[in-house]
Amino acid sequence: MSQPSLTxxxxxxxxxxxxxVASLLIMAEFLIKKKPYAGLAGIPLFxxxxxxxxxxxxxxxxxxxxxxxxxxxxPSDD
Amino acid sequence: xxxGFAFPPALFLIFTGLACLVLPAMLRPFAVxxxxxxxxxxxxxxxxxxxxxxxxAPFSGEVxxxxxxYLGLTLYPVRVDPLSLVFATVFxxxxxxxxxxxxxxxxxxxxxxxxxxxxxxxxxxxxxxxLTLFVFWELMAIASVLIIWAGGPDARGAGxxxxxxxFLGGACLMAGAAGYVATTGEAAFGPLPQEGVxxxxxxxxxxxxxxxxxxxxxxxxxxxxxxxxGTVFLSAFTTKTAIYALIRGFPGDEWLIWIGIATIAxxxxxxxxxxxxxxxxxxAIVAQGGFMMVGVGIGTPMALNGAAGHAFVSILYSATxxxxxxxxxxxxxxxxxxxxxxxARHMPQTALLAGVAALSLAALPGTGAYISKSLISSGAGxxxxxxxxxxxxxxxxxVVLHAGRFVWVxxxxxxxxxxxxxxxxxxxxxxxxxxxxxxxxLVLAVVPGSFYAFLPExxxxxxxxxxxxxxxxxxxxxxxxxxxxxxxxLIPDAPRALIDTDWLYRRLGRALLGTLGHGWLAAYAQxxxxxxxxxxxxxxxxxxxxxxxxxxxxxRQTGYVALWMTALLSVLVLSSVL
Numbered sequence: 001m002s003q004p005s006l007t008x009x010x011x012x013x014x015x016x017x018x019x020x021v022a023s024l025l026i027m028a029e030f031l032i033k034k035k036p037y038a039g040l041a042g043i044p045l046f047x048x049x050x051x052x053x054x055x056x057x058x059x060x061x062x063x064x065x066x067x068x069x070x071x072x073x074x075p076s077d078d
Numbered sequence: 079x080x081x082g083f084a085f086p087p088a089l090f091l092i093f094t095g096l097a098c099l100v101l102p103a104m105l106r107p108f109a110v111x112x113x114x115x116x117x118x119x120x121x122x123x124x125x126x127x128x129x130x131x132x133x134x135a136p137f138s139g140e141v142x143x144x145x146x147x148y149l150g151l152t153l154y155p156v157r158v159d160p161l162s163l164v165f166a167t168v169f170x171x172x173x174x175x176x177x178x179x180x181x182x183x184x185x186x187x188x189x190x191x192x193x194x195x196x197x198x199x200x201x202x203x204x205x206x207x208x209l210t211l212f213v214f215w216e217l218m219a220i221a222s223v224l225i226i227w228a229g230g231p232d233a234r235g236a237g238x239x240x241x242x243x244x245f246l247g248g249a250c251l252m253a254g255a256a257g258y259v260a261t262t263g264e265a266a267f268g269p270l271p272q273e274g275v276x277x278x279x280x281x282x283x284x285x286x287x288x289x290x291x292x293x294x295x296x297x298x299x300x301x302x303x304x305x306x307x308g309t310v311f312l313s314a315f316t317t318k319t320a321i322y323a324l325i326r327g328f329p330g331d332e333w334l335i336w337i338g339i340a341t342i343a344x345x346x347x348x349x350x351x352x353x354x355x356x357x358x359x360x361x362a363i364v365a366q367g368g369f370m371m372v373g374v375g376i377g378t379p380m381a382l383n384g385a386a387g388h389a390f391v392s393i394l395y396s397a398t399x400x401x402x403x404x405x406x407x408x409x410x411x412x413x414x415x416x417x418x419x420x421x422a423r424h425m426p427q428t429a430l431l432a433g434v435a436a437l438s439l440a441a442l443p444g445t446g447a448y449i450s451k452s453l454i455s456s457g458a459g460x461x462x463x464x465x466x467x468x469x470x471x472x473x474x475x476x477v478v479l480h481a482g483r484f485v486w487v488x489x490x491x492x493x494x495x496x497x498x499x500x501x502x503x504x505x506x507x508x509x510x511x512x513x514x515x516x517x518x519x520l521v522l523a524v525v526p527g528s529f530y531a532f533l534p535e536x537x538x539x540x541x542x543x544x545x546x547x548x549x550x551x552x553x554x555x556x557x558x559x560x561x562x563x564x565x566x567x568l569i570p571d572a573p574r575a576l577i578d579t580d581w582l583y584r585r586l587g588r589a590l591l592g593t594l595g596h597g598w599l600a601a602y603a604q605x606x607x608x609x610x611x612x613x614x615x616x617x618x619x620x621x622x623x624x625x626x627x628x629x630x631x632x633x634r635q636t637g638y639v640a641l642w643m644t645a646l647l648s649v650l651v652l653s654s655v656l
Contacts, residue, residue, distance in 0.1 A: 005420060006420040007491045010486075018563060054472045055558045059562070059568065063351070070574040073575055074354065
């Protein structure tokens with residue numbers, strides 16, 4: 001029987017572990033932030049939506065960058 | 079204290095480098111590993127003599143400086159103060175770790191150049207005056223160009239472009255320095271004017287070396303062309319020496335905040351789509367440099383400490399990352415990620431070290447980068463730079479994406495065109511070289527108080543491990559990874575050449591030069607053709623008059639000639655008499 005690839009393993013276990021960790025962090029927010037915080041830290045789940053937003057926007061921009069400003073093949077030295 | 083002449087510690091490394099050219103192979107490891115240790119000892123022996131500078135000295139605070147009078151100026155070839163001590167220390171550690179990694183280099187000339195390059199960087203950060211700084215700055219540029227060329231024939235063009243950009247930067251720095259010396263009569267390197275031509279020229283010269291956007295295309299163009307060992311050294315010294323010069327010369331220059339933010343955004347975006355693993359890391363160090371520029375721009379003691387501290391830490395974990403990438407390059411024969419095939423299976427120890435270094439790059443709490451980066455963020459928060467704080471938080475999430483992608487494509491994923499070449503762990507001394515800087519990064523995170531006390535500026539007590547700060551950072555990390563997890567497959571791994579700002583001089587510049595060149599050549603050819611035709615006409619005319627078949631050369635009777643002579647003599651006599 002062939003060994004499962006690391007890619008498959010990472011995807012299989014990542015999909016299980018990541019949401020668990022993410023849920024724990026969301027719960028931790030409500031346990032830790034009992035007192036009102038000022039500024040950005042006072043926005044509920046600021047880190048969560050901010051990271052997701054930035055992550056998706058960055059990936060979207062990177063994808064657009066790749067389509068618009070790149071060409072196939074490794075960079076040449078000329 | 080200000081002393082008389084002292085032997086610059088940088089020369090230990092430079093002379094050792096030159097000695098490597100002639101030393102037998104069995105002695106070279108002792109020289110390569112011993113010189114950084116001796117250099118570090120010399121720096122710290124000077125540091126032990128630091129004392130509060132006298133009032134008439136051009137320095138303030140605790141300092142040790144050795145002076146020298148030259149061309150009517152007082153130069154300081156050695157100046158050790160808390161800021162230069164931070165950079166000289168990490169440079170010496172890096173020279174040691176990098177030397178350990180490079181011991182298997184077969185080309186002794188490259189090994190020698192690596193030592194000279196590291197020595198020049200240490201010389202630059204210990205330079206107490208602008209002239210000495212410029213000398214070591216240029217030596218660093220020359221050594222780094224030669225290191226790039228040592229990468230092989232494919233590095234020729236990139237090395238030339240690198241040389242062009244860096245010598246332009248050196249010229250800007252020299253022009254600014256000369257203007258400063260001429261207007262103030264003082265050569266000591268301290269805060270430079272933030273407005274006007276003098277300060278502007280010096281700032282441009284330094285920003286080129288710091289790889290600030292949009293002056294940074296040289297970095298990802300040239301560094302990946304160097305050898306597996308050369309890139310490790312190159313990643314550590316040039317940009318961080320420039321960050322040192324920014325902290326020294328332009329603290330609190332607000333332009334640096336926005337230049338830094340733009341540099342982070344650029345680095346994060348390009349790193350996310352790059353298909354060459356070493357170029358990906360190059361964009362990562364560009365982004366990290368952006369964090370440091372923001373710290374310098376904020377300019378408060380906490381933010382300046384953050385910039386210096388993050389330079390210290392990022393040199394160490396970047397070294398491990400580049401060493402791991404070098405191991406993949408040596409194994410696969412290419413750094414294109416499409417050729418990689420689950421490197422963690424074949425080199426688990428390297429993968430583990432690279433993974434921890436990548437977590438440090440992402441500023442996971444418990445790593446050195448977390449305690450240094452949080453100084454910059456908190457510095458922005460305490461300086462009421464709300465927008466900068468928000469953008470730094472966004473940048474922290476952006477860095478997670480390419481740190482995660484590095485581990486994914488380098489060690490976990492199977493590329494679309496995997497290499498069949500068997501790969502194995504690098505040698506034991508190379509794994510040790512990866513471990514040494516990384517271990518230091520982890521130790522610093524355990525004793526943040528000691529690390530903060532080592533940083534140059536006196537600041538209020540700061541605790542990085544607070545519940546809400548930790549939670550925010552962890553949320554940024556985990557949800558950043560979550561975004562990457564679902565999005566990473568959107569970006570295929572097939573080799574792509576990204577267009578960067580170097581397009582301006584690699585393509586547009588060449589096209590303009592070609593067009594202008596054709597115009598000039600056509601005009602020149604037309605003028606040359608006309609001149610040649612005129613000369614030919616003159617020769618034909620002369621030949622017609624004086625040639626063998628011309629009127630003047632034809633055969634005449636003696637009497638006919640005598641008649642003409644008599645007539646001419648008569649005219650002469652008459653003109654004399656009248």
